[in-house]
Amino acid sequence: MKIGVPKEIKNSEYRVALLPAGVQTLVAHGHEVYIEKLAGIGSGIADNEYTEAGAIVLASAKEVYERADMIVKIKEPQLSEYNLLKENQIVFTYFHFSANRELTLAMLKRKIIAFAYETLQLENGDLPCLTPMSEVAGRMAVHQGAKYLEEPMHGRGILLGGVPGVSPAEVVVIGAGIVGANACKMAAGLGANVTVLDVNLDRLRYLDDIMPPNVHTLMSNSYTIRESVLKADLVISSILLRGAKSPCLISRELVSKMKQGAVIVDVAIDQGGSVETSRPTTHDDPTYVVDGVVHYCVTNMPGAVARTSTYALTNATLPYILVLANSGFRKAIDQFYPLKRALNMLSGDLVIKEVAETFNLPYKQIL
Secondary structure, eight states: OEEEEOOOOSTTOOOOSOOHHHHHHHHHTTOEEEEETTTTGGGTOOHHHHHHHTOEEESOHHHHHHHOSEEEOSSOOOGGGGGGOOTTOEEEEOOOGGGOHHHHHHHHHHTOEEEEGGGOOOTTSOOTTTHHHHHHHHHHHHHHHHHHTSGGGTSOOOOTTOBTTBOOOEEEEEOOSHHHHHHHHHHHHTTOEEEEEESOHHHHHHHHHHSOTTEEEEEOSHHHHHHHHHHOSEEEEOOOOTTSOOOOOBOHHHHHTSOTTOEEEEGGGGGTOSBTTOOOBOSSSOEEEETTEEEEOBTTGGGGGHHHHHHHHHHHHHHHHHHHHHHOHHHHHHHOHHHHHHEEEETTEEOOHHHHHHHTOOOOOOO
């Protein structure tokens, strides 16, 4: 199979979808790999490292898309890339369709075969291609929250861990999954007083066992969310429903009653956000203020730490790229459950129910 890796063009996106080690593996299995010039530079990988591993470096994205049977990316195709896509071309990337109707309709029109990292799922329910970036985003959420709590950033002027004689910050984490657990770990390590909410009691019991004493678990419902958010200096929302739009858990009215200078980091923004006042932002312009509350809603948080993120993500994605390349997509979805779950679109048909329901679009069930 001919596999293409274009340079990412989303704002401040420095990751790359394939390492030289991955190129070497694919070439050893008889595949051709095309890399756009400078695709790896943001992650510290030079073109000659790819050529030495067996890749062919091309001068433009157009050439990569024209030659490739399968495109491997990090982020969803951007507007300028739409017309480069070919009918029945496999595209394997983070799509997050439920957060973007325009993208969904455009990809259906292009009749691509869309596999999404974020919906690839194991039989036990784990999301292995989402996990590494969730780990990064959870840890980054605390770093960013701590920074934007500073007075020059329009925050409350609070140090997360406090100092002797001064109370630490109140950090509230909504969602006790991978993002939430990593956020708790970071915030607790800095000395904050942390409350984590979730609807899964077993998950809360697990975190209660492994987290330090300054992490407190709380059953999530509308009452406890409201009470927790009102006392919070920093709120980190990490809600994820596989393939679906994130539910809105914090209303505009609740935001208006939060502490002045409090910070919200909405990690769920990739799936539409879970705060009514959230809207996507970029690393160039990451925050805005609503009712005195600082909102950080960057849709590609891990892109800022590209070296760490690229290596972490490609460790997880390469085995599935190899299966698709070796088997072809039809055999892969027939015989390999995780890739069947990753398939979102098939040549103009939407085959993921959650996205179809989000936008009231026709849905085709695949066997």
